[in-house]
Amino acid sequence: MFKSIRWTLQIWHAGLLAAVLIGFGMASYYGISQLRYAEVDAELEQTVQILAAGVHFPPPFRGQGGRLQDFGRGRGRGDWDQNGPPFERRGRGPSTLEANRFPDREFDGLRNDWRGPGPSTRPGDWQPNVEIPATLAAKFSGEDESLYFVIWAPNGEVLRSSFSDKIPVPDPGERNSPQAWPPGPEPSTLRWRDDLREAYAYGPFESRMLVGRSTRAVRAELDHFAVLLVAIGAGVMAVGLAGGWVLSWRAVRPIRTITTVAQEISASNLSRRIDTADTKNELGSLANVLNDTFARLEAAFQQQVRFTADASHELRTPLAVIHSHAQLALSRDRSAEEYQKMFQTCLRASDRMKGLVDSLLLLARADAGRLSLTPAPVDLSDIAKDCVEMITPIAAKKNVTIETNLQSVELNADALRIAQVATNLLTNAIRYNREGGKVSISVGKVEKQAVLSISDTGVGIAPENQAHLFERFYRVDGARSREDGGSGLGLAICKTIVEAHGGTIECASKPGEGTTFTVQLPQS
Amino acid sequence: MRVLVIEDEPDLLEVVAQSLREADYAIDEASDGKNGLFKAQGTDYDAIVLDLMLPGMSGWDLLKELRKTKATPVLILTARDSLPDRVKGLDSGADDYLTKPFELPELKARLRALIRRSAGQANAMIAVGDVTIDTSDRTVRKDGQPVALTPREYALVELFALHKGKLVSRTMIYEHLFDEQDDSLSNLVEVHIANVRRKLGKDFITTRRGEGYLIHV
Numbered sequence: 001m002f003k004s005i006r007w008t009l010q011i012w013h014a015g016l017l018a019a020v021l022i023g024f025g026m027a028s029y030y031g032i033s034q035l036r037y038a039e040v041d042a043e044l045e046q047t048v049q050i051l052a053a054g055v056h057f058p059p060p061f062r063g064q065g066g067r068l069q070d071f072g073r074g075r076g077r078g079d080w081d082q083n084g085p086p087f088e089r090r091g092r093g094p095s096t097l098e099a100n101r102f103p104d105r106e107f108d109g110l111r112n113d114w115r116g117p118g119p120s121t122r123p124g125d126w127q128p129n130v131e132i133p134a135t136l137a138a139k140f141s142g143e144d145e146s147l148y149f150v151i152w153a154p155n156g157e158v159l160r161s162s163f164s165d166k167i168p169v170p171d172p173g174e175r176n177s178p179q180a181w182p183p184g185p186e187p188s189t190l191r192w193r194d195d196l197r198e199a200y201a202y203g204p205f206e207s208r209m210l211v212g213r214s215t216r217a218v219r220a221e222l223d224h225f226a227v228l229l230v231a232i233g234a235g236v237m238a239v240g241l242a243g244g245w246v247l248s249w250r251a252v253r254p255i256r257t258i259t260t261v262a263q264e265i266s267a268s269n270l271s272r273r274i275d276t277a278d279t280k281n282e283l284g285s286l287a288n289v290l291n292d293t294f295a296r297l298e299a300a301f302q303q304q305v306r307f308t309a310d311a312s313h314e315l316r317t318p319l320a321v322i323h324s325h326a327q328l329a330l331s332r333d334r335s336a337e338e339y340q341k342m343f344q345t346c347l348r349a350s351d352r353m354k355g356l357v358d359s360l361l362l363l364a365r366a367d368a369g370r371l372s373l374t375p376a377p378v379d380l381s382d383i384a385k386d387c388v389e390m391i392t393p394i395a396a397k398k399n400v401t402i403e404t405n406l407q408s409v410e411l412n413a414d415a416l417r418i419a420q421v422a423t424n425l426l427t428n429a430i431r432y433n434r435e436g437g438k439v440s441i442s443v444g445k446v447e448k449q450a451v452l453s454i455s456d457t458g459v460g461i462a463p464e465n466q467a468h469l470f471e472r473f474y475r476v477d478g479a480r481s482r483e484d485g486g487s488g489l490g491l492a493i494c495k496t497i498v499e500a501h502g503g504t505i506e507c508a509s510k511p512g513e514g515t516t517f518t519v520q521l522p523q524s
Numbered sequence: 525m526r527v528l529v530i531e532d533e534p535d536l537l538e539v540v541a542q543s544l545r546e547a548d549y550a551i552d553e554a555s556d557g558k559n560g561l562f563k564a565q566g567t568d569y570d571a572i573v574l575d576l577m578l579p580g581m582s583g584w585d586l587l588k589e590l591r592k593t594k595a596t597p598v599l600i601l602t603a604r605d606s607l608p609d610r611v612k613g614l615d616s617g618a619d620d621y622l623t624k625p626f627e628l629p630e631l632k633a634r635l636r637a638l639i640r641r642s643a644g645q646a647n648a649m650i651a652v653g654d655v656t657i658d659t660s661d662r663t664v665r666k667d668g669q670p671v672a673l674t675p676r677e678y679a680l681v682e683l684f685a686l687h688k689g690k691l692v693s694r695t696m697i698y699e700h701l702f703d704e705q706d707d708s709l710s711n712l713v714e715v716h717i718a719n720v721r722r723k724l725g726k727d728f729i730t731t732r733r734g735e736g737y738l739i740h741v
Contacts (some may be wrong), residue, residue, distance in 0.1 A: 309606065313577075316603035317533050320624035324539040327628045331546070345535045 005255070006248045013244040014237075021233040029226055036218050037197070041190055044199035047136065048188045048211040051149055054131040055203045130160050146214035154206035168193070170200045170208055195219060254283040262290060270298035310473035314356055314487055318349035325349075352487075359489040363472065366496040373414040373500055380450045380521070381406035381443045383415055387422040388441060395430050395439065402426075405442040409450040411523045417497045418521070421505075422452060424490045425517050429456035432515070445523075449503075452519040460511035469507055470495040494519075525570040525639055525679060526550040526700050530560035530586070531601070532578050536624075540573060540601070543628045544635070548662070548675035550703035557581025561589055568699050569596050570639045573631070576602040576613065584616050591617040597638040601626065636660065643686035650685040652739055655724050657685045664724070671723050676701065680716050684729060684739045693736035 130151055132140075140149055140162040151160045156169045170189070188201040198212030261274045273294060274287040329342045365371045384406055395402050422441075429439040437457040444451050461469065461476055468474045473488040494517075498505045503521035527549045531537040534555065541551045552567070554560035557578040564572055564586070572590075576583035587598060597620075600613045605623040613621050619641075620634050636659055640648065650657045656665045662678055664671045673681065679701050684692055697713050717737065721729055730738045 312605075313603040316605075316624045317536065320603070320626060321533065321535040321539065323625040324536065324543070324628055328539050328543045328546075331543070331628070345538070349535060 004252075006252045009248040009251070010241070010244055013248070014241055017237055017240045017244070021237060025229040025233050029222070029229060032225055033222050036222060037215070040197055040213065040215060040218060041199065044190070044197060044211050044213065045188045047139070047147075047149070048199040048201045048209055050133060050136055051151065051209045051211060052188075052201045052203050054133060054136075055151060055207055055209060056129040056131065132160075146217060147211070148213065149209065149211045151203075151210075152208040159207075167198075167210065167212070170210065254287075258283065258287055258290065262294075265294055270294060270301055307472050310488070311356075311360055314473070315353060318353045318356075321349035322346045322353075356487050356489070359487060359493055362493060363489065363496060366500060371496070371500050373417060375412045375414050375501075377410060377412055378415045378418070380409045380411055380413075380418070380452060383419050384422055384441055384443050384452065387419055387426055391423065391426045391430065394427070398430055398433065399436045400430050400433050401438050403438060403440040405440065405444075407442075407444045409443055409445045409523070411450045411521055413501050413521060414497075418501070421494045421497050421519060422454070424494050425452075425454045425519075428490060429454050429458070429515075429517075432456065432458040434458060446520070448523055449520045450523055452521070453516060455514055455516040457514045460513055460515055461507070461509040462511055463509075466507055466509060470505070525682070526552070526567070526703060527571045527573060527635060528552045528554065528560065528563055528567070528569045529573045530554045530557070530564075530578065530583075531573070531575045532556060533575075536575075539628075540631070544632065547632055548679055549635075550679075550701060550706065552704050557583070557586050561586045563704075564590050564596060565593055568594070568696070570642070570700060571597045571599060571635050573599050573601050573635070574618070576600060576604055576609070584612065587613075587617045595642075597642045599631075599634055599638060601631070633660075640686065645686055650682075650688070652685055652688055652728070652741070655681075655728060657681060666724055673720070673723060676716055677720050677723070680713075680720055681724070684737065688739050689741045691732060691736050691738050696736070 140147055148162045149160075150158060150162075150167050152169050153159045161167075170191070188199045190197065190199050192198075193212070195215050196212050197215050198210050200208055200210035202208055258274050261272060265272050273291045276284050276287045276291065325342045325346050329339060334342075362371065384404070388402055388404055392402060426439065426441065433439060433456045439457075440453075440455045442451075442453045444453075465476045469476075470491050472492040474492075475488050495505050498519055498521065501521050503519060505520075506518045507515060508518070509515035525548075527544055529537060529540050529544070529551060531540060531553075532555050537553055537555060541553050544551050552563055552569070554563050557580040559580075560572075560574070560578070561581060574583050574586065578586070581589075583600060583602070590596065590598070598618045599620040599622060600618045601622050601624065602609070602613070603624045604610075604613075610621050610623075619638055622631060622634060636648070640646070640659060648658065648660045650659065654667050655671075657663075658665075659682060662682075664673055664678065664681055680697065683697065683700050694713060701713075717729055728739060730740065732738055
């Protein structure tokens with residue numbers, strides 16, 4: 001069953017459809033999830049930047065080295081927001097900032113100093129100011145529970161958090177690049193922690209801020225989307241398969257019809273044909289091809305049937321003659337002369353049967369492709385000469401003169417068979433000639449072809465009969481007098497022999513004027 | 525009884541004609557359709573043996589043409605043995621159909637049956653008074669005793685018996701007893717009738733002067 005075209009179509013169809021759907025589904029899912037996560041990331045990054053912008057350190061080195069103090073004093077807290085990092089305005093000249101290079105060893109010392117409030121001598125001075133914009137605060141405070149933030153002091157201490165759980169402090173060593181000077185808002189980094197998406201950034205002095213949110217909602221949304229995709233995919237698949245099944249059924253139905261009819265035709269009668277009315281497509285042309293084949297088959301079959309009937313009919317008459325004569329001879333005592341006459345009649349009839357059987361056998365062999373020819377180099381004019389000699393007494397009986405025009409032409413052929421052709425044609429030319437008529441036989445050469453041409457001055461053959469002339473048992477006169485002899489196979493045999501030699505035989509005739517048969521044989 | 529044989533195969537025509545002649549039929553021959561039709565239309569044959577494949581005019585056409593004027597029993601004798609051919613032959617007016625090769629005794633028996641039937645006799649044994657005529661073995665008995673008749677005398681008796689109670693004219697006797705090659709003198713019929721009367725009784729045949737002869741039922 002699965003070998004049928006329909007199933008093959010269906011399986012391919014299903015496979016393709018599934019591949020397309022899965023591809024499309026996966027692409028959609030991937031695209032949507034990327035988009036959703038990108039949204040989350042963008043939000044987190046934006047938030048973390050806002051957060052970072054809200055973290056300010058008051059001047060850290062009050063009371064220490066003059067230059068730094070100058071630096072601190074000269075900077076207003078508000079400047080940070082509007083004008084970016086305060087250092088920027090100070091210029092980058094190493095003369096002023098040499099001791100304050102960031103991050104360098106001097107600064108490490110600073111960090112060591114700032115190790116939490118305990119050991120520090122002036123811890124209160126080192127608390128950075130954290131300002132969280134109201135909109136952001138509102139955001140963290142409740143409407144979106146999954147959103148949280150943490151701000152760490154440079155020493156890793158949590159400064160502010162909207163979240164009670166401990167969150168791993170991002171390791172500054174993981175930073176993509178050492179913090180550039182001046183320590184402006186850095187591009188934030190994103191990380192995954194289980195299903196938590198977090199964006200963190202480094203603020204001034206290794207302070208760190210992180211905004212994260214649970215992606216559970218996004219996941220759930222995406223899962224929902226995936227379920228939807230699968231459902232839609234399954235639906236499309238089901239509709240597609242059903243449609244494909246119907247389509248393949250429609251496509252295969254004419255084939256099935258053709259098969260059924262073809263089976264019936266081959267099984268029973270050859271005269272049926274496939275209905276091609278509703279198949280104008282490729283199957284229609286297939287049906288037409290099949291119909292043509294059936295027509296040829298039927299014609300060949302009918303020809304065979306007719307041939308068999310004709311053959312048996314031709315054999316029945318001489319058989320009837322023999323049978324009846326034997327019965328008559330045995331019915332009473334007869335004189336020797338009477339017996340002799342009857343035996344002669346029987347002999348004549350059996351000769352006719354023998355000739356007929358020989359002819360049928362020759363045709364049957366030719367049909368089976370087993371016509372044995374023994375080709376040898378011969379001169380066609382010699383063959384013609386012999387045939388004319390043999391036929392002259394018969395011609396003389398009908399007062400027909402034979403004219404010859406024989407040129408020597410060598411060819412490779414079975415001399416006996418070619419002689420049979422020539423004799424057949426000559427006999428016909430004499431038989432259907434008028435009293436005192438003329439028969440011309442010529443042998444010549446035209447373009448490497450040996451040509452034998454035999455014309456008579458007889459009644460000729462009507463054009464409608466010429467086409468059937470070489471058919472077996474075809475007689476121009478449906479029931480010609482038997483006294484004329486001839487079985488109706490002569491020309492069919494001529495054609496068979498000539499074609500077995502690779503040659504052609506043609507007939508040209510004008511009713512009332514005569515007929516010319518032309519045989520062309522290849523020389524080699 | 526006079527039969528026309530139309531057959532284009534000379535050897536077959538010869539054997540059929542000869543075997544029927546040996547069975548005391550008067551036989552006319554024709555070897556083509558046109559000649560056959562001409563003869564069949566011109567004479568009241570007791571039966572016609574007809575081949576179908578004839579030169580000049582096919583057996584079917586001949587039959588169709590013949591049936592316009594004559595009801596002569598026709599037996600088709602042909603090599604065409606297919607069912608459509610047989611049906612067509614019988615439907616176009618033939619009375620019997622026999623395919624070649626055939627058995628001569630069968631041909632003769634079928635002809636006898638045809639002739640008997642066309643004369644309105646169903647039985648092969650015809651009884652006229654104390655005379656019984658067996659058409660199957662061509663014997664005549666009077667009071668149960670076989671009577672020896674010459675072929676011509678038997679033919680005459682059979683003709684009268686087949687047409688018993690009906691007037692049989694001299695022309696009819698000539699047509700049915702002699703074939704086209706016979707040039708028997710007319711008074712020969714009188715001789716045969718005289719012989720029959722001598723052998724089967726004076727009253728077996730009644731003479732109607734100027735009209736013909738008659739046997740009473």
